[in-house]
Amino acid sequence: MALYIKGGRVIDPANGINKIADIKIEEGVIAGIDDFAGAITAADEVIDAAGKLVVPGLIDIHCHLREPGLEAKETIATGTRAAARGGFTAVCAMPNTKPVCDSQTGVEFIYNRAKATGLVRVYPIGAITKGSDGQELAEMADMAACGAVAFSDDGKPVPRSDIMRLGLQYAQMVGKVIISHCEDPELAKDGVMHEGYWSTVLGLRGIPAAAEAIMVARDILLAESVGAKLHIAHVSTARSVELIRQAQWRGVNVTGEVCPHHLALTDADVEGFNTATKVNPPLRTDKDREALRSALNDGTLTILATDHAPHTAEEKACEYNYAPFGISGLETAWPLFWRELVEPGVMTLPSFVAAMTVAPAKRLGLPGGTLSTGAAADVTIIDPEYTETVTLENWQSKGKNTPFVGQTLRSWPVATIVGGRVVMRDRQVIG
Amino acid sequence: MAWQHKDLLGLRGLSKQEIELILDTAAPMKDIIGRDIKKVPTLRGKSVVCLFYEASTRTRTSFELSGKFMSADTVNIAASSSSVVKGESLIDTGKTLDAMGTDIIVIRHAASGAPHLLAKHVKARVINAGDGAHEHPTQGLLDMYTIKERKGRLEGLTVTILGDVLHSRVARSNIWGLRTMGAEVRVCGPSTLLPPELAATGVQAFTCIEEALEGADVVNVLRLQLERQKKGLFPTIREYARQFGLNQERLKRCKSDVLVLHPGPMNRGVEIADDVADADFAAIEEQVTNGVAVRMAILYLMMGGSGSGAVH
Numbered sequence: 001m002a003l004y005i006k007g008g009r010v011i012d013p014a015n016g017i018n019k020i021a022d023i024k025i026e027e028g029v030i031a032g033i034d035d036f037a038g039a040i041t042a043a044d045e046v047i048d049a050a051g052k053l054v055v056p057g058l059i060d061i062h063c064h065l066r067e068p069g070l071e072a073k074e075t076i077a078t079g080t081r082a083a084a085r086g087g088f089t090a091v092c093a094m095p096n097t098k099p100v101c102d103s104q105t106g107v108e109f110i111y112n113r114a115k116a117t118g119l120v121r122v123y124p125i126g127a128i129t130k131g132s133d134g135q136e137l138a139e140m141a142d143m144a145a146c147g148a149v150a151f152s153d154d155g156k157p158v159p160r161s162d163i164m165r166l167g168l169q170y171a172q173m174v175g176k177v178i179i180s181h182c183e184d185p186e187l188a189k190d191g192v193m194h195e196g197y198w199s200t201v202l203g204l205r206g207i208p209a210a211a212e213a214i215m216v217a218r219d220i221l222l223a224e225s226v227g228a229k230l231h232i233a234h235v236s237t238a239r240s241v242e243l244i245r246q247a248q249w250r251g252v253n254v255t256g257e258v259c260p261h262h263l264a265l266t267d268a269d270v271e272g273f274n275t276a277t278k279v280n281p282p283l284r285t286d287k288d289r290e291a292l293r294s295a296l297n298d299g300t301l302t303i304l305a306t307d308h309a310p311h312t313a314e315e316k317a318c319e320y321n322y323a324p325f326g327i328s329g330l331e332t333a334w335p336l337f338w339r340e341l342v343e344p345g346v347m348t349l350p351s352f353v354a355a356m357t358v359a360p361a362k363r364l365g366l367p368g369g370t371l372s373t374g375a376a377a378d379v380t381i382i383d384p385e386y387t388e389t390v391t392l393e394n395w396q397s398k399g400k401n402t403p404f405v406g407q408t409l410r411s412w413p414v415a416t417i418v419g420g421r422v423v424m425r426d427r428q429v430i431g
Numbered sequence: 432m433a434w435q436h437k438d439l440l441g442l443r444g445l446s447k448q449e450i451e452l453i454l455d456t457a458a459p460m461k462d463i464i465g466r467d468i469k470k471v472p473t474l475r476g477k478s479v480v481c482l483f484y485e486a487s488t489r490t491r492t493s494f495e496l497s498g499k500f501m502s503a504d505t506v507n508i509a510a511s512s513s514s515v516v517k518g519e520s521l522i523d524t525g526k527t528l529d530a531m532g533t534d535i536i537v538i539r540h541a542a543s544g545a546p547h548l549l550a551k552h553v554k555a556r557v558i559n560a561g562d563g564a565h566e567h568p569t570q571g572l573l574d575m576y577t578i579k580e581r582k583g584r585l586e587g588l589t590v591t592i593l594g595d596v597l598h599s600r601v602a603r604s605n606i607w608g609l610r611t612m613g614a615e616v617r618v619c620g621p622s623t624l625l626p627p628e629l630a631a632t633g634v635q636a637f638t639c640i641e642e643a644l645e646g647a648d649v650v651n652v653l654r655l656q657l658e659r660q661k662k663g664l665f666p667t668i669r670e671y672a673r674q675f676g677l678n679q680e681r682l683k684r685c686k687s688d689v690l691v692l693h694p695g696p697m698n699r700g701v702e703i704a705d706d707v708a709d710a711d712f713a714a715i716e717e718q719v720t721n722g723v724a725v726r727m728a729i730l731y732l733m734m735g736g737s738g739s740g741a742v743h
């Protein structure tokens with residue numbers, strides 16, 4: 001018995017494929033891409049994908065699943081259901097759980113929980129420092145050996161340059177990427193939004209753009225000096241983009257990612273004090289947003305990620321100053337990116353699909369991101385014409401903290417297939 | 432004309448007509464304050480709760496008296512901001528006050544936007560009595576009332592706001608209100624206490640006090656929070672006083688009929704010299720009286736009174 005996805009536009013940037021075709025899935029792996037019109041038997045399952053896009057399963061290299069320890073915000077079960085609804089077949093979980101994932105035990109816990117309760121693939125990211133306290137290196141080699149896919153103290157910058165350099169050296173030794181949350185902690189201290197016109201008007205403490213760029217510059221210089229692989233998380237400012245671009249010209253092994261909210265919103269959206277707009281790094285200006293777009297257009301930035309950061313409704317239902325940072329992003333990522341990048345022609349369809357599939361997979365050395373014959377059958381089907389208004393009704397994440405409620409978006413994932421198993425179909429999560 | 436909004440959260444976005452309505456309504460209210468028996472039955476049966484998360488005897492008393500002069504039942508609740516951060520929710524407090532039949536909640540809070548959050552969740556009308564570094568609309572209105580009383584107009588005047596603009600909700604409400612009324616607004620202070628992109632609000636920013644005072648009709652001196660110095664935002668209080676303190680010598684650069692305002696309480700000898708604070712061209716005590724009048728006008732308008740109607 002086989003599963004056929006018939007008549008869709010297959011876009012597989014990893015193999016340079018962009019054509020109307022059928023995909024045959026057998027025993028959980030891609031059995032081929034071609035015209036299988038004659039081969040279908042009564043026992044086979046067929047998904048009609050006419051008018052739809054068929055792409056490798058989306059991969060998010062930056063999300064927060066909150067388990068262990070912060071299960072009120074999210075669990076691996078709910079987070080991966082949200083991922084499935086958003087078209088993701090694999091997500092990388094940041095280690096800022098409680099306790100922090102800074103040991104082999106932590107990494108193993110996530111793999112075990114994901115196996116028992118997860119709907120899509122989960123890859124743990126280990127902490128750079130013990131407890132993400134920025135003082136002593138965590139057991140990165142041990143964690144790498146049992147499957148940590150990268151290292152990051154995300155949520156916090158590594159404040160000390162000496163520790164960051166050691167972390168980069170150590171990660172380089174074990175062949176992993178350091179994902180850096182770039183923010184000068186003293187400059188950003190007590191800030192709750194971007195520092196600029198709107199922080200002035202709203203009387204909220206600002207986080208200057210330089211707080212990010214300074215750390216981007218530092219980490220690039222450190223990575224360059226030790227020959228390590230560096231990935232800048234949630235790039236949000238024009239200056240950061242410039243620094244990354246210059247470093248790439250010099251041959252530094254640095255990449256960067258962009259989140260949907262930094263493209264879809266600006267600091268002007270903080271007016272009204274809606275805590276759903278409180279995110280770190282903060283929503284920046286139009287100029288920054290334009291810089292992110294052009295960096296995605298010219299290939300300086302090659303990865304799109306969600307920074308899915310779920311929080312409870314109670315935590316967000318308070319004064320702006322006291323609310324935690326974060327947007328629950330998995331379920332709206334694709335249509336938001338579509339609106340900001342594909343519709344205005346910032347990215348071609350294949351390069352856009354690559355930024356959500358093969359590019360993140362390659363950067364962290366993950367399986368997936370391709371529809372190659374023999375690869376695990378992780379496939380996402382998108383209906384580019386389907387419109388839906390964002391509501392919390394079918395929202396799968398425990399985190400209802402989205403500023404996009406009420407927005408009508410076009411182009412949504414309509415099926416998510418993980419290892420040949422359909423986990424989301426017609427916008428409904430299965431299992 | 433009647434008050435159209437549910438709440439009064441800030442002066443940004445209010446129209447010229449709305450500001451004029453409040454200022455015009457405040458004039459007859461001020462007469463009441465001058466009477467022997469300061470009591471009219473206008474708001475009898477109405478309840479006003481002053482919910483203060485930050486101590487402020489001055490503003491709280493001003494609101495309380497405003498309500499009492501119009502026969503409203505006023506209640507004060509002093510809550511500490513620290514209790515808010517950990518657990519007790521502003522929304523829940525607001526809903527409780529709502530359930531008790533509160534008509535107006537006057538809120539003072541250290542967090543910018545707190546009144547907006549409250550207003551979204553309660554049926555009661557909400558008046559912002561100062562939120563973080565955001566707005567202090569009734570202070571802005573009483574400053575404008577005082578200027579208008581002394582100068583006869585607001586349009587075309589040059590008003591210099593002096594001091595810690597970065598942290599000042601008074602400055603922001605003044606900027607929006609005065610700009611709307613057609614005044615030219617300048618702000619002046621050390622560069623570390625000026626927020627970014629002020630020019631986009633339509634004001635001119637100065638770090639040289641002499642330039643900022645040149646030809647000014649009004650100088651509004653902000654209160655300097657002395658603990659800002661401990662945070663390193665300026666080097667010493669002594670230097671601040673010498674560089675940015677308002678004294679008689681500097682005032683000579685202003686128009687000869689200059690008016691000096693200060694929202695109080697003052698750090699005499701720091702942001703303002705003694706002999707300036709006590710001079711005839713300063714209206715600092717008058718501001719306090721006008722504050723009650725303006726707050727009476729707002730309570731009255733928000734409870735359905737119209738500007739043209741008589742005050743009983």
Ligand SMILES: [Zn+2]
Pocket residue numbers: 154155156181233234280281
């Ligand atoms: Zn981060």
